[in-house]
Amino acid sequence: MQRNWRHRIASGTGLAAVITVILFTTVALDRFVTGWRIDLTERRIHTLSSATRALLQGLERDIELTFYFSASQAQGFPQLRSHARYVEDFLRELAQASDGRIRLSVIDPLPFTDAEDDAAAAGLQAVPLNVPGEMFYFGLEGRRADSERSEVIRFLQPDRERLLEYEVARLVHTLARDREPSVGIVSGLPVTGGFAPGTGRPLPEWTSISQLRQLFDVRTLDLDGTDTLDAIDVLLLIHPQGLGEATRAAIDQFVLGGGPALVFVDPHAEAAESSGMFPDADALADTFADTDTASEAGDLLAAWGLRMIPERVLLDADRALAVSMGQGVPPLRHLAIPGYGPDHFTPDEVVTAQLEQVNFATAGVLEPLPDAATTFTPLIVSSRNTALVPTEQVRFLTDPRQLARGFVADDARHVVAARVTGPARSARANDDADGDIAPGERAQDDIQVMVVADTDVLSDALWVTQQSFFGRTIPVPWASNGDLLINAIDQLAGGSQLISLRGRAGFQRPFTRVEMLQRRAEARFLETEQELEGRLRDTEGRLAELERQRLDAGVDTLTVEQLEALQAFQHEQLRIRRELREVQRQLTEDIDRLGRRLQLLNTLAVPLLLVLVATLLALHRRRRRQLGLRLSDLES
Structure with missing residues (x-):
């Protein structure tokens, strides 16, 4: 009997010692060992990428x-x-x-x-x-x-x-950097302004480029001349057309050398030929009336592992925008001018995050090549109610309703903007059997390129209007096309680290208990505010009645009765405000109390679980020991 009591005392003392040690260790680790962290959240939201x-x-x-x-x-x-x-x-x-x-x-x-x-x-x-x-x-x-x-x-x-x-x-x-990032523009369109050949009419700089200048060091480059890409952080290539061999070689080597590039290509650049679609396109008609409107970058894109489907324009019946056809004519939906919102952006991509809508016109479609070693990541995709039509069908279009006639959807979501990363080869590599690259024409393990299958997305007509304000012209955006350009350049200019960053999983989770407390407090607030408003109306009515009586009596000063009523209202107003503050304080106290309970639970849950396991093990061992003693007694 004495042995059993000594055994129980020893077991109880040991269990108390275990609990004390676990609690002390938990508190000590929480207070003094702050550098040790384990992220146990579902999506590792507390872990740096x-x-x-x-x-x-x-x-x-x-x-x-x-x-x-x-x-x-x-x-x-x-x-x-x-x-x-x-x-x-x-x-x-x-x-x-x-x-x-x-x-x-x-x-x-x-x-x-x-x-x-x-x-x-x-x-x-x-x-x-x-x-x-x-x-x-x-x-x-x-x-x-x-x-x-x-x-x-x-x-x-x-x-x-x-x-x-x-x-x-x-x-x-x-x-951390010592200067503004530099952006080099190589463009087949007059995006930086200038003068129209033949007429000499001035062509204003596109607003998207003007806004880019406010944030970056923007330079226009002539790579067939004396300019180089040596001091450029990001290449902005817009509608490459008629590029010389020196320019193509410089672009190829810049990308293969790790230089980030943002490329805008187009199966039919509206800014290169006036079709009557845009009001401001007439300014370019004299310059580009007889030119080919398709971008010429097939060899560069192929080297990067993708292509723009040649001579095909995307129609989207679900996302078609309405365009004005002139005075007295109602706007018509134009299937070749779609606007895409968040539902068409790839989740967790920083480039398209927080954009509201990006508008396109006669855009093309991008797709990865079957044998590409690069990774093709869509950024903006179409709806499924789409079709691809020959470029000539939209180039000389006079009535947008013609596109709807005979429209047959292909039930496919097409890519109009994409990111390309990974290993690539030079566009000027030799075609010999061993696949060697000529001297100076390197292969790159990780290129960083973004491609958009539309150049008109940068033009003013698709996203901004110009308004006069005290003699100054102010651009007023109505879509996010300019933000798309700035976001892309901003991320590419950040180097490989910023380029590879994506949006994180959200930390917020619904607090059902907290929301219930808030709803209860809001109900009390509403009730108290209604009481205040009712008493305010009653008091104002009494004051108005007293004021009418004072005017009827011809008295210039407030009467004693009016002063008493005014003071009573002020005291009542202060009392009700105190009640409002008390409701607010009680809400905060309830939420803090709930937070303390959760914190206590989080702190003690694991130690208590360990204590429970240790207790069960101790009880199990004691029962086995007692069973052994009983068997020994029976045998003796």
């Missing part, structure tokens, strides 16, 4: 990041606070992976403080709250430690959460 880690390892400049978040003003916004925690966790992970190159500061810019002034001076977007004079900040400022250069993300919008890693990596990359 290999591209970001490569970017951080290549940093040669120290960068200071300051994360501004008005935590004090966000007490009543649980989803916003949750997103802020995710942003802060990501930034701390970024700083830790940078080997000391990135230093992070987290600041709550309280109203009327120096921190708020710093946030405003940095250019962060201030969002006004219900309290007069108080502003809400939620942004990121980055500075280079050795200079005054700075970059900001003005407001970290929760709906752009999956782009957080790309946007922060882009900010870091921008600060």
Whole structure:
């Protein structure tokens, strides 16, 4: 009997010791060993991508990041606070992976403080709250430690959460480089403006190119002359046509040497020939009336592992836009002018993220070659209600309704914009049996090329209107074509790290319990506000009645009764406002209490599970021991 009691005491003491050790170890690890992390989320949302880690390892400049978040003003916004925690966790992970190159500061810019002034001076977007004079900040400022250069993300919008890693990596990359990226334009169209031969009429620069100049060092190149691509970061090739041998060789070697390229090709460039489709196309008619309107880049595309289907234009009956046919004529749907929105963009692609709609005209179709070694990734695709028609059918079109007559859908989603990566060979490689490449004509393990099967997508007619404002012409966009160009150049200019970054999985998950608390609080708010409005109307009615009586009596000052009613209303208004604040405080307290419970559960779940397993094992061993003792007693 005594032996059993001693055994129980020893077992209980050991179990208590195990629990104590596990709890102490858990708390110690959580507090002191912050560098050890395991991402157990479903989509590994807390893990930096290999591209970001490569970017951080290549940093040669120290960068200071300051994360501004008005935590004090966000007490009543649980989803916003949750997103802020995710942003802060990501930034701390970024700083830790940078080997000391990135230093992070987290600041709550309280109203009327120096921190708020710093946030405003940095250019962060201030969002006004219900309290007069108080502003809400939620942004990121980055500075280079050795200079005054700075970059900001003005407001970290929760709906752009999956782009957080790309946007922060882009900010870091921008600060790390010493100059603006240079973009070299080689174009068969007058995208940079000029004069029409023969008439001498001025041709304005396309708005898409003008906006590009505001962000990059844009240069127009003549590669058949003295210009080279040596100092160019990104090549912008638009409607290659009639390129000389020197130009083709320079483009080929630039891409094979790792240079990123954005290429716009077209089976029928409307800007190269006026068909009456666009009002501003008449300005180009005298110049390009008798020219071939198809791009000539088949050899280059083939070397990169893709092709644009020759002499075919895409029709899309589901996404056709309405075009004006002149005064007094109703707009008509034009099957060769489709507009594509988010449903037609490849998910998680940074280039098309946040674009609303991109409009095309007489676009072509891209497809990978069967034996290509490169990877072909669609960026924008058509609907299934499409057809491919000969270029001549749209080149001399006078009535868009002709395209609808006899239209037969091919039930296929065609690619109009794509990314091409991976190993490629020179377009000028020898055709001998061993496949050797001539001297200077290299093979590249990983090219970076984006191809769009339309050049008119850059023209003003498809996405922007010009409005006069106090004597100045202001471009007003109505589609996202210009943003597509800027996004593509921006990502290509970021090097291989930014190019390979994709949108991350979302961190936000539905908080059903929190949403229930919010709905309950909103109902209480509504009830209290209705009470306030009702009492306000009653008091205003009494004051109006007293004012009418005062005017009838010819008295210039407020009567005692009016003063008492006014003071009673003010006291009542203050009381109800206190109730509103109490409802808000109670909501925050309920959410915080729920958060503390979840945190406690997350902290103790694993230790408790281990304790449970240890207890079950101890009980199992004790029962086996007791069974053994009983068998021994029986045998004796």
